Amino acid sequence: ARLQQALKLYVVTDERPDGEALLPIVERAIAGGATAVQLRRKQELGRRFVELGRALRELTRRAGVLFFINDRVDVAAIVDADGVHVGQDDISCRDARRLLGPEKVIGVSAETVEEAVAAELDGADYLGVGAVYPTQSKPDAGFTGLDGLTEIVRSVRIPVVAIGGIGLANAGEPMRCGASGIAVVSAVMSAPDPEAAARALRSRVDAERS
Amino acid sequence: ARLQQALKLYVVTDERPDGEALLPIVERAIAGGATAVQLRRKQELGRRFVELGRALRELTRRAGVLFFINDRVDVAAIVDADGVHVGQDDISCRDARRLLGPEKVIGVSAETVEEAVAAELDGADYLGVGAVYPTQSKPDAGFTGLDGLTEIVRSVRIPVVAIGGIGLANAGEPMRCGASGIAVVSAVMSAPDPEAAARALRSRVDAERS
Ligand code: NI
Numbered sequence: 001a002r003l004q005q006a007l008k009l010y011v012v013t014d015e016r017p018d019g020e021a022l023l024p025i026v027e028r029a030i031a032g033g034a035t036a037v038q039l040r041r042k043q044e045l046g047r048r049f050v051e052l053g054r055a056l057r058e059l060t061r062r063a064g065v066l067f068f069i070n071d072r073v074d075v076a077a078i079v080d081a082d083g084v085h086v087g088q089d090d091i092s093c094r095d096a097r098r099l100l101g102p103e104k105v106i107g108v109s110a111e112t113v114e115e116a117v118a119a120e121l122d123g124a125d126y127l128g129v130g131a132v133y134p135t136q137s138k139p140d141a142g143f144t145g146l147d148g149l150t151e152i153v154r155s156v157r158i159p160v161v162a163i164g165g166i167g168l169a170n171a172g173e174p175m176r177c178g179a180s181g182i183a184v185v186s187a188v189m190s191a192p193d194p195e196a197a198a199r200a201l202r203s204r205v206d207a208e209r210s
Numbered sequence: 211a212r213l214q215q216a217l218k219l220y221v222v223t224d225e226r227p228d229g230e231a232l233l234p235i236v237e238r239a240i241a242g243g244a245t246a247v248q249l250r251r252k253q254e255l256g257r258r259f260v261e262l263g264r265a266l267r268e269l270t271r272r273a274g275v276l277f278f279i280n281d282r283v284d285v286a287a288i289v290d291a292d293g294v295h296v297g298q299d300d301i302s303c304r305d306a307r308r309l310l311g312p313e314k315v316i317g318v319s320a321e322t323v324e325e326a327v328a329a330e331l332d333g334a335d336y337l338g339v340g341a342v343y344p345t346q347s348k349p350d351a352g353f354t355g356l357d358g359l360t361e362i363v364r365s366v367r368i369p370v371v372a373i374g375g376i377g378l379a380n381a382g383e384p385m386r387c388g389a390s391g392i393a394v395v396s397a398v399m400s401a402p403d404p405e406a407a408a409r410a411l412r413s414r415v416d417a418e419r420s
């Protein structure tokens with residue numbers, strides 16, 4: 001239940017070339033009510049990834065917000081993130097667990113019930129499920145939709161975070177499908193006012209949860 | 211001295227799209243006398259990297275040959291490689307050490323005396339130094355040359371493996387500059403007969419060392 005609470009508004013960083021520029025945006029997002037942050041840098045080299053990870057670790061720790069690293073289990077361990085988020089092509093949940101130990105939180109991306117159930121069996125602590133809406137930011141992601149999300153929520157016991165195309169206009173729907181939270185990229189990272197964007201999304205989520 | 215012996219003929223895999231195809235070539239290279247193998251896959255996703263790493267770990271363990279993973283410290287730990295090889299933009303030697311512990315071997319790429327001395331201070335177990343000759347396979351690598359190699363060998367106490375443009379025609383020179391071994395990519399991986407290529411290179415190295 002504690003993890004579930006912390007997954008309510010999960011902000012994933014975007015791939016802007018200037019990684020340093022992520023820091024003030026994430027800081028505003030947290031001020032607005034983000035409960036979890038994931039650093040995703042698909043092309044980042046290890047040295048820089050660790051530097052950014054350390055900076056965000058400090059920021060999220062001060063704020064009492066969960067902090068995840070996407071994909072790189074080594075970076076997650078080195079910066080002492082709260083956990084790692086892995087996709088189906090990344091290091092497996094079991095291997096990540098072996099490296100990180102039982103205390104760290106491991107999230108797994110799942111597009112289908114089959115992937116979701118397998119991830120739960122592999123020891124995932126939560127699932128990132130989507131895309132729930134059509135999206136540009138991850139064009140290679142499969143489309144799960146709200147029906148797929150609903151089916152997955154009913155098939156597993158671990159918390160599910162909905163991702164993909166979520167913005168203020170549609171943030172309530174995934175929650176009504178049983179998601180524990182919503183993950184957003186551009187809705188916060190590209191917002192003119194990331195704090196206001198996070199605050200509006202958070203109140204939408206809280207409204208569905210109360 | 212045991213590490214030094216095991217660095218004599220260090221074969222680095224190439225980036226061919228079909229990773230599975232590396233296995234028989236590495237097997238032949240080991241039969242020909244390779245003493246160390248490094249799996250380098252700059253674009254490989256984690257899941258596949260681990261699979262390839264496990265296959266090569268088995269192969270190298272059976273042969274009693276050192277096995278390194280390039281860059282990905284997590285993959286090195288998961289497949290129980292003998293160690294990791296990191297470049298100047300990768301996870302730092304200190305951070306890799308924190309993750310891998312004192313027993314694993316950490317190699318660091320160095321192009322200059324400054325980088326070499328810093329790496330030794332950071333706890334590197336060996337250095338990969340080059341390019342000692344002009345090369346196509348790593349066009350972004352700085353050029354160190356045999357003079358640079360000689361200078362670096364004199365500046366550090368840890369073993370130095372020369373890399374970059376080394377083939378049968380010039381394999382003796384880096385050894386005469388004080389290198390503990392030579393690292394090759396295409397000279398073995400692209401050879402029509404990788405076993406014969408490795409055998410010829412190995413005897414060239416052994417001749418210089420005796
Ligand atoms: Ni990945």
